Amino acid sequence: MATEITVPVLGESVTEGSIGEWLKQPGDAVAVDEPICSLETDKVAVDVPSPVAGILSEHRAAEGDTVEVGAVIAVIEEGASAGTPAPAAKADPAPATSAPADTGAAQTLSPAVRRAVLEHGVDPSTIKGTGKDGRLTKEDVIAAAKAKGDPAPAPSPAASSAPAESSSPVTGRREERVKMTRMRQTIAKRLKGAQEEAALLTTFNDVDMSAVIEARTKYKDMFAKKHDIRLGFMGFFAKAACLALKDVPSVNAYIEGDEIVYHDYVDISVAVSAPNGLVVPVIRDCQDKGFARIEKDIADFGKRAKDGTLTMADMTGGTFTISNGGVFGSLMSTPIINPPQSAVLGLHRIEDRPVAINGEVVIRPMMYIALSYDHRLIDGREAVTALKIIKEAIEDPTRMLIDL
Incomplete structure (x- = not known):
């Protein structure tokens, strides 16, 4: 049986929020009361827990989308326990990067943390998270990199792909556009x-x-x-x-x-x-x-x-x-x-x-x-x-x- 997950009441006079981060991906097993995503409001970020156990079948909104209270943001197929492995067909493909091959960790990393992991070349499975429910933060990754003697991020892929015979210096200049949080x-x-x-x-x-x-x-x-x-x-x-x-x-x-x-x-x-x-x-x-x-x-x-x-x-x-x-x-x-x-x-x-x-x-x-x-x-x-x-x-x- 499918259960629709809706945006909960977020507080007095608050009618909408933004999807800050998906903590569960389609195909992931979900336990009762386990957070599936975080919602950003004008003042705080709150987790949205699952009311049932099962498999997350789909997202109805993407990270960064604005959603109103009561809107359906995900669907969970009831019946599977939290320990049930996600169906292989629905699992997200492993990213084609040099990140450590720990797909369970990769699925729960936020975009900022995932970037830090790639830049510093650290193994997220070896780092103890200090965020909510033991989640990794960007600061955790940077601290781990410093602890192993990594003073600076690894060169960006664009910089490392420059031809060796090129006489022009590689500056590594780049820009990144990130949508402002709510x-x-x-x-x-x-x-x-x-x-x-x-x-x-x-x-x-x-x-x-x-x-x-x-x-x-x-x-x-x-x-x-x-x-x-x-x-x-x-x-x-x-x-x-x-x-x-x-x-x-x-x-x-x-x-x-x-x-x-x-x-x-x-x-x-x-x-x-x-x-x-x-x-x-x-x-x-x-x-x-x-x-x-x-x-x-x-x-x-x-x-x-x-x-x-x-x-x-x-x-x-x-x-x-x-x-x-x-x-x-x-x-x-x-x-x-x-x-x-x-x-x-x-x-x-x-x-x-x-x-x-x-x-x-x-x-x-x-x-x-x-x-x-x-x-x-x-x-x-x-x-x-x-x-x-x-x-x-x-x-x-x-x-x-x-x-x-």
């Missing part, structure tokens, strides 16, 4: 929309991180032992932001039509890197949470962003955003707000710099911080005040304990 298209639209609609302005300050570094060094072992989580810097900035947003409520508000919506809570969106781009899951009621709970939430978001298991609910809402470009080495930036929010705090790398204190030049671990804000709602005085409160709280963490 998530990347949405990121582009939202950021451009924020620039066009909001009156964006950024104010800067610098922070002496000595006190936070000292506190972290002193308590990190006890903290990890008690709470089973690493004490990071983000928890300090999240709590400092809560103090600032309480004293300057417009920074925690947003414009809706001709009204200003204020919030008596702080839901902080934390910018996290995911395979398909930047996502911003939300730490809810941050004003009521302690350092341990905040750090656990952030760690959980980071792991699930890498695994591709963040949900629409994780990304919904948010009244303020913190983006940490310092983890990538950024010294200074002007972050763009995350609509409909009105402000975003940008963190950057910590570096030793000479500063004047009490008439003497000393070396201190300093960080530039930036607050980008919508000038339609937030005055310059309010933005500068909010950033100054954050600076003072980080330089004297006791303020966070006594709500000062």
Whole structure:
């Protein structure tokens, strides 16, 4: 009996998505609840599980196609177990490349991973995947290539096919066109929309991180032992932001039509890197949470962003955003707000710099911080005040304990 697989409900107000990757090919055996493909929406990538066991007989959509909720995307012939081998006639032909002859692995590799395997000449069956359900990622392949001493991708087929007697140098120049993912298209639209609609302005300050570094060094072992989580810097900035947003409520508000919506809570969106781009899951009621709970939430978001298991609910809402470009080495930036929010705090790398204190030049671990804000709602005085409160709280963490 044939069972049609349809696009599931993807979340409130989400009516369509794109086929990101087919995890099962026609002829493959499928178990109950086994993912057959991933769908990319405006915010997250979700797996589509099979409701039955059997053999995947056909795809009704190709990778990259836009599909609406309820649309049929595949057909499964029921009756075969997950261990039943796929019929030989339906199996995909082995690619005519130099990739290792492990067809089971080849069928489950994404296009990006397959390209990396071919370029670096590694055997995918020997690499442990860190993606969801143990799937290989492009980063896994690159790491494996570096581990075996492969500093650069293998020459492209076009370059290696050049005649040996040719005197002209082979540059290996090439171009590749890749369709933007739905998530990347949405990121582009939202950021451009924020620039066009909001009156964006950024104010800067610098922070002496000595006190936070000292506190972290002193308590990190006890903290990890008690709470089973690493004490990071983000928890300090999240709590400092809560103090600032309480004293300057417009920074925690947003414009809706001709009204200003204020919030008596702080839901902080934390910018996290995911395979398909930047996502911003939300730490809810941050004003009521302690350092341990905040750090656990952030760690959980980071792991699930890498695994591709963040949900629409994780990304919904948010009244303020913190983006940490310092983890990538950024010294200074002007972050763009995350609509409909009105402000975003940008963190950057910590570096030793000479500063004047009490008439003497000393070396201190300093960080530039930036607050980008919508000038339609937030005055310059309010933005500068909010950033100054954050600076003072980080330089004297006791303020966070006594709500000062």
